[in-house]
Amino acid sequence: xxxxxxxxxxxHLALRKEDLDSIANAHExxxxxxxxxxxxxxxxxxxxxxxxxxxVRSWLYDxxxxxxxxxxxxxxxxxxxxxxxxxxxxxxxxxxALTAGTALRIDFDKFQELYxxxxxxxxxxxxxxxxxxxxxxxxxxDMLTRSAADxxxxxxxxxxxxxxxxxxxxxxxxxxxxxxxLSRIRKEIFSA
Amino acid sequence: xxxxxxxxxxxHLALRKEDLDSIANAHExxxxxxxxxxxxxxxxxxxxxxxxxxxVRSWLYDxxxxxxxxxxxxxxxxxxxxxxxxxxxxxxxxxxALTAGTALRIDFDKFQELYxxxxxxxxxxxxxxxxxxxxxxxxxxDMLTRSAADxxxxxxxxxxxxxxxxxxxxxxxxxxxxxxxLSRIRKEIFSA
DNA sequence: GAAACATCTTGCCATATGACAAGTTATGCT
DNA sequence: AGCATAACTTGTCATATGGCAAGATGTTTC
Numbered sequence: 001x002x003x004x005x006x007x008x009x010x011x012h013l014a015l016r017k018e019d020l021d022s023i024a025n026a027h028e029x030x031x032x033x034x035x036x037x038x039x040x041x042x043x044x045x046x047x048x049x050x051x052x053x054x055x056v057r058s059w060l061y062d063x064x065x066x067x068x069x070x071x072x073x074x075x076x077x078x079x080x081x082x083x084x085x086x087x088x089x090x091x092x093x094x095x096x097a098l099t100a101g102t103a104l105r106i107d108f109d110k111f112q113e114l115y116x117x118x119x120x121x122x123x124x125x126x127x128x129x130x131x132x133x134x135x136x137x138x139x140x141x142d143m144l145t146r147s148a149a150d151x152x153x154x155x156x157x158x159x160x161x162x163x164x165x166x167x168x169x170x171x172x173x174x175x176x177x178x179x180x181x182l183s184r185i186r187k188e189i190f191s192a
Numbered sequence: 193x194x195x196x197x198x199x200x201x202x203x204h205l206a207l208r209k210e211d212l213d214s215i216a217n218a219h220e221x222x223x224x225x226x227x228x229x230x231x232x233x234x235x236x237x238x239x240x241x242x243x244x245x246x247x248v249r250s251w252l253y254d255x256x257x258x259x260x261x262x263x264x265x266x267x268x269x270x271x272x273x274x275x276x277x278x279x280x281x282x283x284x285x286x287x288x289a290l291t292a293g294t295a296l297r298i299d300f301d302k303f304q305e306l307y308x309x310x311x312x313x314x315x316x317x318x319x320x321x322x323x324x325x326x327x328x329x330x331x332x333x334d335m336l337t338r339s340a341a342d343x344x345x346x347x348x349x350x351x352x353x354x355x356x357x358x359x360x361x362x363x364x365x366x367x368x369x370x371x372x373x374l375s376r377i378r379k380e381i382f383s384a
Numbered sequence: 385g386a387a388a389c390a391t392c393t394t395g396c397c398a399t400a401t402g403a404c405a406a407g408t409t410a411t412g413c414t
Numbered sequence: 415a416g417c418a419t420a421a422c423t424t425g426t427c428a429t430a431t432g433g434c435a436a437g438a439t440g441t442t443t444c
Contacts, residue, residue, distance in 0.1 A: 062337045070329060083326040087319050116311060127279050129321045134275040136328040137262060143335050144368025145254045147430075168392065176336025181431055183393050339400075360422065373401055375423050 005104065008076060009050055012127065014120035023114055023121060027104040038095040039081055044088060047107045048080035054101015055165045059173070060092045069174035072098075072162045079103065082129070099165055148177045149185045197296065200268060201242055204319065206312035215306055215313060219296040230287040231273055237283060239299045240272035246293015247357045251365070252284045261366035264290075264354045271295065274321070291357055340369045341377045 006024045039045050056073040070093060073079040084091035085108060114121050142151060152175060156163050172182040198216040231237050248265040262285060265271040276283035277300060306313050334343060344367060348355050364374040
């Protein structure tokens with residue numbers, strides 16, 4: 001039998017099968033259309049999602065008022081705005097579906113209950129967040145030390161769905177470059 | 193009476209005075225000399241520190257083999273390598289004192305005990321980590337959207353101690369630029 | 385299916401930053 | 415103090431990326 005999305009995502013040694021079942025039961029499956037707004041600037045996040053299919057993008061305005069893509073969320077990933085959800089404060093992010101898809105939603109209240117009831121789930125949460133922090137720091141270093149073309153190739157390799165589904169301008173702002181630069185980088189890569 | 197460093201750092205609504213006392217008692221004061229190694233590549237972190245005075249730097253090698261300064265830790269900040277400490281895995285970072293100073297150390301085991309015993313401390317931990325993640329993402333955006341001179345001025349404003357105490361080359365790698373570029377940026381700022 | 389609009393590409397030139405190397409200043413060591 | 419070494423500055427030139435504007439291509443709407 002294949003692993004469920006729950007087993008893949010809530011992957012922690014100390015989580016027993018019955019714990020995993022309680023956790024799984026707290027999720028509700030939803031469908032979403034292209035353009036669906038999961039969260040927007042000024043609101044407080046009250047849930048998070050496990051993406052089963054489709055592609056979602058989050059973005060915010062930088063200090064110049066330009067739209068910056070902060071993340072893409074695809075199949076098998078957790079769609080969450082951590083600081084709004086866990087600090088109960090309004091977000092600066094906007095999270096919108098780039099394609100239609102399906103996901104599993106869990107509300108903050110239910111999460112909170114399980115989080116305090118199941119120590120291993122609590123540990124999982126901390127480990128997951130540690131890893132997010134690690135990856136975020138890694139991303140910073142990549143931005144500082146690798147060329148835009150390198151960064152583009154890395155996405156192409158690790159998350160090809162983004163390249164296929166997301167418009168160039170969103171990828172460009174995710175990479176921190178202008179649309180025209182990305183267009184030239186693509187051309188260069190193709191002709192090579 | 194002035195706030196203790198514990199009140200400043202472990203600042204969470206639901207943390208009661210008696211909880212804070214248990215937490216404070218789990219810390220042990222230490223002195224450290226310039227060059228003191230808090231953690232090094234390949235080891236697993238077994239504690240974290242609240243810095244009372246002095247300046248500490250963490251760094252790692254990027255994929256080119258160049259040293260990259262990942263963070264500076266000063267007075268009133270938490271010196272911690274989250275992913276090694278909470279995932280119990282070897283770190284890639286090196287953490288070394290740039291100056292002598294004092295700190296409060298808490299071991300992982302003691303932390304863990306309090307973390308599971310005091311729900312409000314657990315909540316504090318999650319909120320703190322959420323905020324770390326938020327700041328890390330903010331830093332990524334800054335790196336992508338602001339000029340090196342801007343980034344330098346931001347440090348000068350928010351953490352002047354770093355500019356005063358850390359060698360230029362460490363600041364340069366933290367900003368993601370070369371030593372000579374930073375030297376020129378400084379010159380430019382002075383002459384303005 | 386044509387107009388209106390958004391997206392992407394390309395050309396030209398400007399600018400920020402890097403690479404390398406030489407010189408200068410500061411620091412540490414005995 | 416004097417040597418050795420590390421840290422910093424500066425010059426020259428190279429390169430990556432940005433800014434702007436014109437065109438080209440694709441998409442939506444009525």
